[in-house]
Amino acid sequence: QVQLVESGGGLVQAGGSLRLSCVASGFTTLIYSLGWFRQTPGKEREFVAGISWSGGTTTYGDSVKGRFTISLDNAKNTVALQMSSLKLEDTAAYYCAIDLDRAVPSREARSYNYWGQGTQVTVSS
Numbered sequence: 001q002v003q004l005v006e007s008g009g010g011l012v013q014a015g016g017s018l019r020l021s022c023v024a025s026g027f028t029t030l031i032y033s034l035g036w037f038r039q040t041p042g043k044e045r046e047f048v049a050g051i052s053w054s055g056g057t058t059t060y061g062d063s064v065k066g067r068f069t070i071s072l073d074n075a076k077n078t079v080a081l082q083m084s085s086l087k088l089e090d091t092a093a094y095y096c097a098i099d100l101d102r103a104v105p106s107r108e109a110r111s112y113n114y115w116g117q118g119t120q121v122t123v124s125s
Contacts, residue, residue, distance in 0.1 A: 001026045002024070002025070002026040002027045002098065002100075002113070002114040003024070003025050003026050003114075004022055004023070004024050004025075004096050004097065004098060004114055004115060004116035004117075005022065005023050005116055005117070006020060006021065006022045006094065006095065006096050006116040006117065006118060006119040007020070007021050007022075007023075007119060008020040008021050008119060009094060009119030009120045009121045010120075010121070010122070011122045011123075011124060012086055012121070012122070012123055012124070013086075013123070013124055013125075014086060014087060014088055014123050014124065014125050015085060015086065016086050016123075017082070017083060017084045017085075017086065018083045018086065018121060019080060019081070019082050019083070020036070020080065020081040020083070020094055020096075020119060020121070021078055021079070021080050021081075022034070022036075022078065022079045022080075022081075022096030022116055023076070023077060023078050024077045024078070024079065024096075024098055025077060027098065027100060029100050030053070031053055031102075031103045032053045032098055032099060032100050032102075032103070033050055033051065033052050033053060033057075033098070033099045033102050033103060033104060033105040033106070034050065034051050034053075034070075034072065034079040034096060034097070034098050034099070034105065035047065035048075035049065035050035035051075035096065035097050035098075035099065035105050035106070035112060036048040036049045036050070036070060036079075036081045036094060036095070036096055036097075037094070037095045037096075037097060037109055038090075038092035038093065038094045038095070038121075039092055039093050039095065039118075040091070040092045040093070044109075045095070045109045046061060046063075046092075047061045047107040047108075047109070048060070048061050048064055048068065048081065048094070049061065049064065049068055049069075049070035049081060050070065050105025050106065050107065051070045051071070051072050051079060051105055052103050052104055052105060053072075053074075053103060054103075055071070055072040055074070057103075057104055057105065058070055058105075059105055059107065061107070063089075064083075064090075067083065067084050067085045067086075068081060068082065068083050068084070069081070069082040069084075070082075079096060081094070081096075083121070086121075086123045087123060088123050088124075088125060089123075090121060090123050091121060091122050091123045092120075092121060093118040093119070093120050093121075094118065094119050094120075094121055095115050095116055095117075095118045095119075096115070096116045097109070097112035097113075097114065097115045097116070098112060098113060098114050099111050099112045099113060100113050100114075101113070
C-alpha cells in the first residue's frame with residue numbers, strides 16, 4: 001500500500017524559512033514523479049513544486065519560484081521542500097503526492113495517484 005507521510009510544518013514568521021519532508025513508501029514502480037501542493041479553506045489545491053524520479057527535472061508554481069526548492073533523496077524515498085522568504089500568503093496546508101504514471105512532474109492535482117495527510121504551515125507577521 002502506497003503511503004506518503006509529511007512532516008515539518010509549523011508556525012514561522014514572515015521572511016523566515018521552513019523545511020517540509022515527505023517519506024514515500026509501498027510502491028515498486030521505478031518511474032514516478034512527486035509533487036507538493038497546498039490548499040487553504042475554500043480554495044482549490046494549488047501546485048507548489050514537482051520533481052522527477054531522477055531528480056533531474058523540477059518545476060515550480062509561479063508564486064513560489066525563486067523562494068522554494070524541491071529535492072529528492074532516492075535512497076530514503078524522501079522528497080523535501082525548502083521554503084525561504086516566507087510570506088503571509090504561503091499559509092496553507094501542504095500536501096505531497098506521487099504520480100506513478102509520469103516521469104515528468106505534472107502541475108495538475110488530478111494527475112497524482114496518492115496523497116499524504118498534509119501538514120500545516122502558518123506564516124505570521
